[in-house]
Amino acid sequence: MPRKAAQVSEADKHAAEGGAVAVDRALFVLSAFRLGDTSLGLAELAQRSGLYKSTLLRLLASLEHAALVQRLPDGRYSLGPEVARLNAVYAASFSLEAVVMPVLRALVQATRESAAFHVEQGEHRLCLYRVDSPQPVRDHIRAGELLPRDRGAGGRVLRAFAGEAGELYERIRRQGVIALVGDRSPDIAGVSAPVFGPDGALAGALTLTCPASRFREDFRDDVLGAARALTQGLGGNFPDFPEMPAAA
Template sequence: MPRKAAQVSEADKHAAAGGAIAVDRALFVLSVFRLGDGALALAELAQRSGLYKSTLLRLLASLEHAGLVQRHADGRYGLGPEVARLHAVYAASFSLEAVVMPALRELVNVTRESAAFHVEQGEHRLCLYRVDSPQPVRDHVRAGELLPRDRGAGARVLRAFAGEPGELYDRIRQDGVAALVGDRSPDLAGVSAPVFGPGGVLAGALTLTCPAARYRDGFRDDVLQAARSLTRALGGTAPHGTPGAAVPD
């Protein structure tokens, strides 16, 4: 009789509800390759995935047949040429706006405050995308507007995760979020969290703004959750040790 695993493998922990187990396992095997990996030995793949080597060999045979992995002469496995082809197809069709705007709309729907996505732009920060609060009293920044690089929650997050020294930036890196009242304007509050792309590269800052009188502590969790989801949607991973930021599923 086939052996049963003593505990649930990492691959099975990430299986889709109602999905095909073999497909979930095969896709998880692909996901254990990390930035900087070349080829991996069967033992390393087994350790990362938690799968038996016998199971892995069957999955790798199917992945190799599809061109998603390739077996090197020394017996180790690396990603195959089909991965590069799929990446090219994805890159050609990718639209940052199509990914970011739904995340902003959802955050506005949850909080009823304004949400924006900021990126660094020379000596300023750029409000790249923006969704306004449905409430009449709000700040009136528009998409495309340049804002100070040294004031406001979004600016502080961009500087913190670009390595800016200082007590404030250390705290933001430690918390994974900036929640500030009156930093850019005395009557405004802002909550911002970093969004990362592949390899832990900072993609931008997801920021919620509101009148200071409407600020509440619960916005921190709302923004952190939205930033985690957006990082995943961008195929990103947070640098090791970043609190609250997305990690691979």
């Protein structure tokens, strides 16, 4: 009888072209650990990776030798202390500006409007980084300025993901983006989406602003795409929001 073709594992589907198969598989096993997982059994790892248990055991032995995983007394596996060390090295060398500014510049280039990254600052929000629109008529906020936390698209996003009650904030949490015209200033429109860090916590709000007369509904897609890219650049996972706004 002809042999049945082997099923391609999830690990092999995500392998790097021209890379080392064993390394790709081992790294994919590490990526099988998700936020909230304290430990995983061999069966769970096999299911998530699509690898045979015999292959997994060999990979886990190498990962355990490198302290990237550790085998617990009950036979389950958890991430090892070397992961924490590498995270500390990464965090020490990490520059938020180096990640945020390219995303803001790309958003401005795509929309020709101004883009900013806001973080909470007590009862206000701080414009931490900003790239201005190339057009002469624009919103003239500068990096370092404090803005209201209860007005404007960026402020509304920060409040929504801090748990603020109300229909508007519920909608932001469902859609993942908000577009408002005249909320902070009568002549200014803003579109904002949340940005998340590697721990899943809110890192800030990415906001596009423009004169109300230049506002376009498709700015929502631009801002969502930029917020997703920035979240990934920070090592986070951008959620799949249950209700996305319809494209104009």
